Every structure is written in structure tokens, then in C-alpha cells.
Amino acid sequence: MSPALYGHPFSSYTQKVLIALYENGTPFEFRLIGPDTPQHVEEWLQRWPLRKFPLLVDKGRTIVETSIIIEYLQLAHPGPVRLLPEDPMAALEVRFLDRAFDLHVMSPVQHAVSGTMTGDPAKRHDGLAFATEKLDLAYAWLDKELAGRTWAAGADFTLADCAAAPSLFYADWTHPIPEAFSVLRAYRSRLLDRPSFARAVNEARQYRSLFPLGAPDRD
Template sequence: MMLIFYGHPFSSYSWKAQIALYEKGLDFEYRNVDPEFPAHAKELYALWPAGKFPLLVDGDKTWFETSIVVEYLDRVQPEPRMIPEDADAALKVRQMDRVFDLHVMAVVQDIVNDRIRGPEGHAPMIVEKAKAGLDTIYAWLDKELAGDGWATPAGFTLADCAAAPSLFYADWVHEIPAHYENLRAYRARLLARPSVVRAVDGGRPYRSYFPGGAPDRD
């Protein structure tokens, strides 16, 4: 039975799971939850009342929360592994996954939400705090990612699946300074990865959705 994936082609967290699916070469049915396809959203809410995506269906199993979806994919198709079998290496991957989700993407969302609220709801304190938070994590990541590899020594993993959309959108809302050469180079490596290229290209038709307008790059 084919995997069924509920997501949106412009969603960062959808990308995170899609990248793992593409890395593993798994066939799946993509059910786009864009308003253009209202039936898919109804199915999603029936499966998970919170209505959050992505969501993966494999027969009688339903999985949500992106890191869990990616971890499940290691059971479906063990290679290439997204989480190493070695316990310490796996912890490092999970730790970096949390860094990208909680300290990059969640902070980016604060800035995006401010743009969605518009001038009447603009909260400068929230935006400045978010930008300061990104500055802090950019500096840390630039040191942590020194070299020409991936997020951890384990190769391309869950951590990089999280990093790709996080850094893609982070650079849109608060550009990574030029002096963070390691971090900028890592972002460039991610965006050159075929699985990431595929996710980015899938979202191109929806760039008009980006609050404040998408930059004319990437």
C-alpha cells in the first residue's frame, strides 16, 4: 500500500518530511492541503483534529509531528538512515534537529506572524527579540558547522532535513551576515542537494503566499 502524505508545497515542515522521503526514494501520494484542494483538508482534520501538517498515513498507521514522521520512515526504508543506529550519534542528530526547529524555524515564525498581522498589529519588541535570537543562533551555528560537511558527523540526516527549510526561510526574513561564511556555505550545500532542490521547486508556484513578499533569489 502506498504511503499518503498530507502537506503543503510551501510549508517548511512539509519540506522537512518530503526531503527524507526523497532521500529514501520512497513512492508516496502527495495530498496538497492548499485551499485549492478542500477535500484534502477535510481528510486531514478527520485523521488529526488539530489539522496540523505534515501527516503521513501508512495503511492503518497515522503519524504526525515532523520529526516522528521522519523517524518512522527509517522503519519503512532503513537506508539511507535519517537517525543513526549508534546511540550517541542519534542523540546528536536529534539535538541538532531541535536546534533548527525551535531556535531557527520557530523564531522565524514570530517574524512571519508579525508580517501577517500587518501594520496595525505590528509588535516591534517581538520582531527585535526574534532577530536577536537568530543572530545568536547564527553565531553558534557558524562555529558548530565549521567544515564542509553536514549538521553532524553522521552524514545527511534528520538534522539536515530540519536545517534546509529552517535556514532557507530564516535567510529570507533576517539575512545571514556575510561574515558567517561557514553557515552560509552550509545553507548553499543544502540548497544544492537534489532532495532539497525538489522540495524548493515544488513550492515555487506558492511564493506569492510569503508575507511581505518573497525575495527574488533562491
């Protein structure tokens, strides 16, 4: 039986795992979490009462947290694209960049989104101000860090890029990457051109009205 992934196509962290699955053509069943699929919601909450998705179920085993899910897939369902390098030091660098994109790019975006979802104009303003400050710092660092690289950690597409793609996608919607950061902007474009992420973006396109900050008319 193929693994089952519980999540939502518009969720950045669901997309992170979808990219890994698509990179290796791993067969899986997608179980949408939403109001039209209460059975999936119930199964998800029974398996993970902390109410975070995505969640992977494979051979009776429940795996949560996106980075762990992707590492698990490499162990249990290896494919032609190795998303964690075999060399331990190289793998450490990939894990560091994975954490950097999740914590220093995606987290500020979520802060802005959460502030907007309260419906309180002051909290929306504060959330966006916080995100802008943090993203400016992250953008400046990443523009230097990624210089001379095709992908986040070098020549190979890895776990770090699975994290970077949705993070930078939604970050640029929240606080556009300044034109001065040409390296980072070019990297985001390469991610959008990557077939695995392009597929995830297209599958989520119908849900863009859900973006609380207002989705721009572009990718």
C-alpha cells in the same frame, strides 16, 4: 499501498518530510492541503484536530510531528540513506540538532511571519525584532558548531539536515545570514545544492507570493 503525506509544498515542515522521502526515493502520494482540495482538508482535520501539518498516513496509521514522521519512515520504509545513526549517542546528537533548527531557527521565523499576518504594523515590527535577535544568536552558535563539518552532524546527511534546509532557507529570507558567518552561509548553499532539497524548493517556487514578509528574488 504507498504512504500518503498531507501538507503544502511551501510549508517548511512539509519540506522537511519531503526531503526525507526524496532522499530514499520512497514512493508516496502527496495530498495538498489548500482551498482547491477540500476533501484533503477534511481528511486531515478528521485525523489530526490540532490542525498541524504535515501528516503521514501509512497502512491505516496516522503519524504526526515531522521528526517522528522521519523516524517512522526509517523504521517502516528504510532506504539507502539512514537519517538516524544506528549508534545511540550519535543519534542523540542528530536529534539535538534537529530540535535546535526547529526551535531556534524556524520558530523565530514563524514568530515574524505571524506578526506580519496580523496586519498590525506594530506587531510586524515586534515580530521581526524578536526574530532578528533570536536568529543572530542562532547564527553565531551554528557558525561555530558546524565548522569542519560537511553536514550538520558530520560527514553524513541526516534528520538534522532535513530540519536545517527549510529552516535556514526561510530564516535567510527573514533576516539574512551575515557575511561574517561564512561557515553557515556555505552550509546553506550545500543544502540548496542537495538534490532532495533542490526538488522541494523548485516544487514550492510557484507559491513564493504567499510569503508574508515578501520573498526576495533569490533562493
